[in-house]
Amino acid sequence: MRAIVFDFFGTLTDPSAELLRKETLQTTAVALGVDPERFWTAMASSFPERVTGAYGGTRDTLRTIARRCGADPDEERLDQAVTTHHAGAERVRTPRPEGLAVLDHLRARDYRLGLISDCSSELYEAWPRTVYAPRIDAPVFSWREGYRKPDPRLYATAAARLGVPAGECWFVGDGGSREHDGARRAGMRPVLVTNAAYPGVGGLRTDPDSYLPEHRVDDLDDLIRLLGSSHDIG
Numbered sequence: 574m575r576a577i578v579f580d581f582f583g584t585l586t587d588p589s590a591e592l593l594r595k596e597t598l599q600t601t602a603v604a605l606g607v608d609p610e611r612f613w614t615a616m617a618s619s620f621p622e623r624v625t626g627a628y629g630g631t632r633d634t635l636r637t638i639a640r641r642c643g644a645d646p647d648e649e650r651l652d653q654a655v656t657t658h659h660a661g662a663e664r665v666r667t668p669r670p671e672g673l674a675v676l677d678h679l680r681a682r683d684y685r686l687g688l689i690s691d692c693s694s695e696l697y698e699a700w701p702r703t704v705y706a707p708r709i710d711a712p713v714f715s716w717r718e719g720y721r722k723p724d725p726r727l728y729a730t731a732a733a734r735l736g737v738p739a740g741e742c743w744f745v746g747d748g749g750s751r752e753h754d755g756a757r758r759a760g761m762r763p764v765l766v767t768n769a770a771y772p773g774v775g776g777l778r779t780d781p782d783s784y785l786p787e788h789r790v791d792d793l794d795d796l797i798r799l800l801g802s803s804h805d806i807g
């Protein structure tokens with residue numbers, strides 16, 4: 574196995590940061606002048622459209638959702654809301670404690686590293702300035718590609734950009750979006766990150782995967798041990 578493709582939220586990010594998601598969106602709502610609860614509901618129900626780029630970038634998305642909630646923010650208000658929203662998104666994507674060190678370790682061992690994220694515009698727009706960007710050879714964003722997991726095209730795109738056949742890629746994720754079944758069907762070898770040390774966050778996953786991979790690790794640093802012990806089958 575020569576490459577590892579990671580999920581982003583709850584896999585490279587701190588799973589407990591998911592608990593901030595509602596609070597940060599409600600802060601965006603206040604900046605937009607929209608009722609926070611109504612905004613939260615509108616954002617949640619528009620997830621499939623937002624992560625496939627249907628509303629465009631963050632500014633256009635916030636305008637669309639605000640109008641859906643009965644508000645029509647002027648340009649200045651929208652500017653402030655975009656800034657607020659990006660700051661909130663940054664809090665939700667805090668790296669998990671050992672995450673960056675694990676990526677550095679794997680890079681030092683000559684693994685090619687990829688990413689497949691079901692994400693809306695915020696992550697794509699901020700990506701080059703994140704701590705993740707220099708560590709990931711081939712990021713694939715649903716927002717940019719126009720389809721979401723488990724669409725087989727995302728996995729094929731990641732493998733192609735890594736220059737590694739899908740059959741030589743691990744796929745590592747916390748199991749949202751039916752991502753492991755997608756990885757398996759794409760020919761990748763799926764690994765579930767159980768996040769056992771983060772009780773209560775599993776319920777926050779979108780569209781949980783019913784397929785349970787053979788390979789499971791509780792935390793990302795366990796991945797190094799798994800890869801080290803799997804050379805015989807890799």
Ligand SMILES: [Mg+2]
Nearest residue numbers: 582583747749
């Ligand atoms: Mg995830």
